[in-house]
Amino acid sequence: MSPPEPDNVELEVLLSRCARQDHRALSELYKKVSPYLLALLLRVLRTRDLAEDALQDVFVRAWRQAGQFEARRGRALAWMVSISRYCAIDMLRGRQAWVGLEGLSEVSVSAARAGSTLTQRALEHCLNLLSGDQHHCLVLAYQQGLTPDNIATSLGYPLGTVKSWVRRALSSLRRCLDP
Amino acid sequence: MNYERAELREQLAGAYVVGTLRGPARLRFARACAGSQNLRSSVHRWEDQLLPLLEGVAPVLPRARVWHKIRWRTGGRLTAPLTRKQSWRWALAGGLALSLGILVSVRVLYSPLQVVAAVGQDRMHPLWTVSRSADSNIMEIRALQNVQSNSRSAYELWALPGQGTSPVSLGLLPRTGTIKRRLSIVERGAMLRSNRLAVSLEPLGGSSTGAPTGPILILSDVRHST
Numbered sequence: 172m173s174p175p176e177p178d179n180v181e182l183e184v185l186l187s188r189c190a191r192q193d194h195r196a197l198s199e200l201y202k203k204v205s206p207y208l209l210a211l212l213l214r215v216l217r218t219r220d221l222a223e224d225a226l227q228d229v230f231v232r233a234w235r236q237a238g239q240f241e242a243r244r245g246r247a248l249a250w251m252v253s254i255s256r257y258c259a260i261d262m263l264r265g266r267q268a269w270v271g272l273e274g275l276s277e278v279s280v281s282a283a284r285a286g287s288t289l290t291q292r293a294l295e296h297c298l299n300l301l302s303g304d305q306h307h308c309l310v311l312a313y314q315q316g317l318t319p320d321n322i323a324t325s326l327g328y329p330l331g332t333v334k335s336w337v338r339r340a341l342s343s344l345r346r347c348l349d350p
Numbered sequence: 351m352n353y354e355r356a357e358l359r360e361q362l363a364g365a366y367v368v369g370t371l372r373g374p375a376r377l378r379f380a381r382a383c384a385g386s387q388n389l390r391s392s393v394h395r396w397e398d399q400l401l402p403l404l405e406g407v408a409p410v411l412p413r414a415r416v417w418h419k420i421r422w423r424t425g426g427r428l429t430a431p432l433t434r435k436q437s438w439r440w441a442l443a444g445g446l447a448l449s450l451g452i453l454v455s456v457r458v459l460y461s462p463l464q465v466v467a468a469v470g471q472d473r474m475h476p477l478w479t480v481s482r483s484a485d486s487n488i489m490e491i492r493a494l495q496n497v498q499s500n501s502r503s504a505y506e507l508w509a510l511p512g513q514g515t516s517p518v519s520l521g522l523l524p525r526t527g528t529i530k531r532r533l534s535i536v537e538r539g540a541m542l543r544s545n546r547l548a549v550s551l552e553p554l555g556g557s558s559t560g561a562p563t564g565p566i567l568i569l570s571d572v573r574h575s576t
Contacts, residue, residue: 197424201417206409210496213410217492217528223416227423234424252404253367253397260369291402307468310476313368313403314494325465325481326573334370341364342357348399 182247190238197234204248205230208255215259215316225262229255260316297347305340308333353382353389363392367400406475408496410526463490467547469507469523469570470494477568478523480507480547486538489520490530497525505567506556508548509540517548522556545572 182203188196208229212222232254233240240250298306307326311317319337323330353359365371366379383389463481470476477497481490491507505525508517518540521529533541550557551564 194421194424197420198417201420205416206411207407209412210407210410211404213496213526214407214494219413223412226412226416227419230420231423234420246398249394249398249401252401256369256404264372290399291405294399294402309368310403312370313400316369318372319370325463327464337365337368337370338361341361341368344399345360345364349395 179247182251186233186237186240186247186250189234190240197230200233201230204251208251211252211255212259214314215256215263221262222259225255225258228258228262232258256316263316264318293348294344297344300347301340301343302336304328305336305343308336309340309344312337353379353386359389359392363389364396367393367396406495408498410496463488466574467570467572469547469549469568471568478507480520480572482533482541486542487532488530489533489537489541490528491521491523492528493524493526497523502554503564504552504554504556506550506552506562508550508562509537509544510546510548510569511540511543512545515540515543516560517562519557519560520547522552523549541572545574546570547572 182200185196185200185203189200205226209222209226212225212229213219216222216225229251233251240247298309301309308319308322311322311325312319317325319330319333322328323333326333353362362371362379366376371379379389383393463483465479465481467480468476469478469480476494478494479492481492482488497505505523507520507523509520510517518537520533520537520541521531523529547570548562548566549568549570550562550566552562553564557563
């Protein structure tokens with residue numbers, strides 16, 4: 172069920188053309204990644220209208236900040252996915268005070284460049300070390316944008332317990348992913 | 351707050367990326383990132399390392415109007431958004447549909463639900479969540495991904511009450527979106543007695559025998575609240 176992941180090098184070229192205000196590049200970028208991003212947005216926002224509104228914002232932001240990406244960031248798909256997720260989270264929580272990070276970075280992520288398969292294997296391995304509850308809470312928060320309050324209500328656990336699970340899950344993942 | 355402490359930085363960056371860092375703390379952290387290379391590196395490391403959790407979703411084609419609006423907002427070849435007259439028509443139609451929907455399903459919509467099962471072949475990529483109301487009268491099934499199958503088959507959900515009792519169909523699983531409906535007495539009873547749910551592959555329209563006819567593809571635990 173996995174879709175082919177858009178080619179990062181190709182996306183980086185398109186973003187660099189967007190930075191030069193090339194509308195044709197924006198069109199190509201949209202064709203390549205919009206179905207993937209819309210699926211992610213739908214998972215968080217759940218309604219098509221809302222997800223498509225968010226998708227608009229994602230591409231407008233990408234268009235405006237493409238120059239910063241070209242100069243400073245490594246991985247095109249991760250960059251666009253991050254814009255999408257933060258946009259969806261803020262929309263879901265009724266906030267417009269989004270502060271973009273993507274234009275500020277100067278990082279090269281060597282693990283990510285090594286290929287998603289290795290990254291995925293490492294993540295799978297580390298997720299399997301979490302308790303079932305820690306894992307479940309983390310996935311609900313990350314994949315669906317649920318807050319600890321939402322998760323606590325849905326699963327019937329105290330809020331403090333859910334927060335503690337997420338905190339421990341993050342600590343455990345960090346130790347495992349970067350030993 | 352000393353964001354440069356490695357352990358705190360990683361914890362906050364992880365919570366920021368996962369989305370559990372909220373409200374003013376989220377804003378403060380995002381602003382702090384502007385002045386700290388270490389913070390930005392932590393955020394981007396989390397973003398890249400967690401990215402595989404988002405793989406496995408099936409692409410969904412946006413409607414044409416989305417692109418038109420993006421073109422318009424980015425100053426491309428102008429494709430005007432809906433005219434005022436068109437907008438009113440759509441708003442009126444949407445309003446009527448919404449009103450009818452509310453009248454028909456207000457009871458179902460406003461029943462608080464608890465997730466009782468995450469259904470999937472592996473823990474990393476649940477395909478559906480199954481939720482039910484506190485009185486177990488309402489069930490909601492949400493597709494977390496755009497689930498694909500060939501055009502002649504469907505996925506059917508079964509409650510497995512155990513102890514020699516036959517599986518009870520809980521209906522077909524949605525490939526996208528959410529199904530929310532009232533359970534029959536039989537379904538409700540089966541759901542309450544079941545510790546596991548199964549997903550079988552069935553002909554389009556579902557099993558015609560009242561029992562699974564195709565292979566069982568998934569078995570998932572049911573979480574009963576205490």
